Amino acid sequence: MVVGLALATTFAACGNDSNSAAGTKTTGGSDSTAASGGTIKVGVLQSLSGTMSISEVAVKNSELLAIKEINDAGGVMGKKLEPVVEDGESKPEVFAQKIQKLLTQDDVSVVFGGWTSASRKAMKPVVEGAHGLLFYPVQYEGLEVSPNIFYTGATTNQQIVPALDYLKEKGLTKVFLVGSDYVFPRTANKEIKAYAAANGLQILGEEYLQLGDTNVQGIVQKVLDAKPQVVFNTLNGDSNVAFFKELKAKGNTPDKIQTVSVSIAEEEVGGVGVDNLAGHLVAWNYYQTTDLPKNKEFVAGFQKEYGADKHTDDPIEAGYNSVYIWKAAVEKAGSFDVAKVIPAAAGIELDTPEGHLTVHASNHHVYKTARIGMVNSNGLIDEVWNSGQPVAPDPCLDTYPWAKGLATGEARAECDAAK
């Protein structure tokens, strides 16, 4: 105990050294205090413990890699970046608390972080209230635009809608929906059902598993009984492992029932098992195998830093891009002031591992090329189809007639405000 207390006190001493500099300011990111001492603080907030650490630790690593690269190249406007890393503990309330701490107490200029919709929804009011800046690096269910958040992962029309288009084109029209029991899968499936009704897809069933639940036999049986051509899979985390193991054990192969997953990337393939996933489809905007010179550099840099056996994937790459997008916005604004950086970010163009990337002029999302991939026997993902050119982000699906009425209330107001 005494040891623990002594240790804690020591850490407290290290952890609190920012207090004096921060003074009594209540809003984050103005350059006067943040820029003092030739460094600029940036926050990195991912779950480093708890269930989500399975995926989020790697995103933290890629964000730190980008920060390191930028520092090695001289920093941003001559200032070195000083990352302040915090653990979101896979708990939304901790995300809410820690982002407030980062923005107001550590006075960071920007926060990179979040993964689950729950963590983002928890941070949103805080970052808006503190007039801070957050980059959220994961694909999500759409129907949201915040003036203080940039969404560098895909929204539904850049991932799910293209995947549905692909299924339709391939004649895989009998669909079974399987997902984790939370907002992303529920909302995604609502959108999928609206799409299906307008495009002649047939939904044979819709089942949900509690997040992290590995008791999948019942659901697998329901899927097999319904005899769909394809399972549209929005399961997250550990449930995927059990689901695909059971599906394979029951003798299913991709040529009998194909699956399309939107939450399984290279990082997850290893955990699910290559044998269980080979030949199955996934939908993302980036793969480790994406054949672009910028990506070769990125993969080499990531593996050099964290080990040759590490994979890169879409959220990892989006986390990495986020840092560079912010850097470009700061340089364009000529200031670290959030109020100046946010408008400057609009229209920024960058060469990234996933290709040429443009930040949307008003809705805080980015243009992304949709890519359908197939898991190969090495645990990597081969692209089998892409949208050819970057798809404009449309978080409220306003350009799709079948989606009329999906965005209501707050989402409607946010999207209208961002037009």
Add this chain to the structure above:
Amino acid sequence: METVLSNLYIGVTLASILLLVGLGLTFTFGQMGVINMAHGEFIMAGAYVPYVLQTTLFEHARGTAVLVAFPVAFVVAGLMGALLERVVLRRMHGRPLDTLLVTFGVSLMLQQLAKDLFSAENKEVVTPTWLRGQWHLGGVTLTHTRLFVLLVVVATVAAVWVFLSRLAAGRRMRAVMQNRQLAAVSGLPTGRVDTLTFFLGSGLAGIAGVAVSLIGSIGTTTGTAYVLSAFLVVIVGGLGKLRGVVLAALFLGVINAYVEHATSSTIGKAAVFAFVILFLQLRPNGIVTFQTRGLAA
């Protein structure tokens, strides 16, 4: 009929998992009264064993690795348990509820240790080729993996039963559980018996870990997913009662399967917990009641 049978099968196979994760607790919880929250992390340790074997010594015999993993995991998890008992729990006799919190602290540390040793992402255990396949029986698909797990459970339960009722060490263990003082004055080395009890209980968690690695994920939070179900099974079964635990696992597994089929997975799960609460109203000491003046009093 077909769905009735297929759900029965699902229920029984689920029960086999529940039984396997709960079996070790009949020793540590049932016999010693220690509410070991680190039980889940011993399961996790067991689940990492086939992964380690498949990526090192048995790189080219991954099927054999799974078989070898059972005794190895038993010993690894068993030693972890014995160490825990020797170093910490020994100081906590007569404070059963405190052991819950201490072992919760231990479980946090073990999860962190696993993250540092194996990194945060989930690991893969390759299913042996001889486990890939399935039999069709009256419209029900029986997968070899689940049948194998069922076989492991039956063998483990049989071994535990033989140990407890036929072997001298097992009888000593029961003697210490039923009346520690009397056992001590009769010349039994109660301290050593405690360590052995913990070794066995934790070792069984290791075996459960290998089994669940075949059907679920292998990662730092693998154990958390199972630990609560394990306790429910033991509580419903009656502390320290093998027969009760087997029955309880079957009850809970089958209820879950049928309710889930009729409704949804989440409701199926909630139904199991609700059943446990109601059941304890009827039989506060579990299916098989405890006849001694032990912990349940």
Add this chain to the structure above:
Amino acid sequence: MSDLETAPPPRGAELSPEPDVVDVPEVVRRRRTPMAMLVPGSQSPWPGRIAFVAFAAALFALPGVLGQSSEVRQWAEWLCYAMVAVGLDLAWGYGGMLALGQGLFFGLGAYAMGMHLSLEQVPKGSLPSFMSLYSDYKTLPALWRPFQTFWMSAAIAVVLPMLIAGLLGLLVFKRRIRGPYFAILTQATAVIFALVLIGNLKLTAGFNGLTGFTKIFGRNKYAPGTDTWLFQIAAVGLLAVLAAAMKIVGSRYGKLLQATRDSEDRVRFLGYDPALVKTVGFAVAAGMAGLAGAVAAPVIGIVSPGQFDFLPSILLVCWVAVGGRGKLWGAVLGALLVNWLRVTVSAARPNDWQYFQGLLFVLVLAFMPGGLAGFLRAGWQSVATRLGRAS
């Protein structure tokens, strides 16, 4: 929240036990020197009163010392946890009931107020924002209607947990379910609660929970000063809960509760019904958790099932155990100290701070059975006894 302010302040006279009920040890009675009141075990009400006032003063001075609004907010959150901890200590430390499912009651309180706050964000009569997005409801569902008014929500936040705990307690204690059975059973209730919340996305916002409380009782949550205001509400809440708990502990009922903890059978032979005694204690603890939840909802700004599942419920118990059960201030100390350590250590070592949290639980519980309170008390006892003798 002003209902908290009308809660009776601790009246010293009632803190002292009635001498004809309690068998005061002879040794204490004899010692009437001024310093004797510092001796542990002394029945003088003054140390308790002075400590309470000092604690209250310290609490209200804290926001000024902290300065940073995010720190004030954080401490306000911990004060809410301390409220739950005091209730839990009453049930566990004084009543011997290890309630591993306090998350259920904390959560009920938090959801009651969270639902009210969700409705405050939208124009009167319209649906909360998540509902218009995830469900097809056209009008407010019946379940949500009572939460349109603040007082109703506050009442539900406290009364509903007490009712549920009372009902559960009667069932469970009448059947003489206790010890590990009771612990696991209560844990199961917290799990069911989380599952039901997750499974009813359209009514509860599911796993994501209720969030976006920008307006709080007419104030802007992110305006300067709001955090301090919320902190003060939480402080008043904690003081009220603490005062109530102190009063209960010192009352006849409190003695009965402790007697039940020590020997149920003797209490039964004396003509009391231990089941009833325990049920009341459990219900009071639940009410305190519910109140804490109602304050925590606006403070934390999010109410989601993960906050009330079985793991957070175990953590709550750990805080009480680290602080020292059976001592009300031990529970407060535990909740505040462990959380402060958690936040400072995890900020300094985000990648491996779990080692330290785990180690803390192991060391304190294995080596200090009385928790920090017991440890400090033992130290104080030796000093005070010497002082007492010297005078």
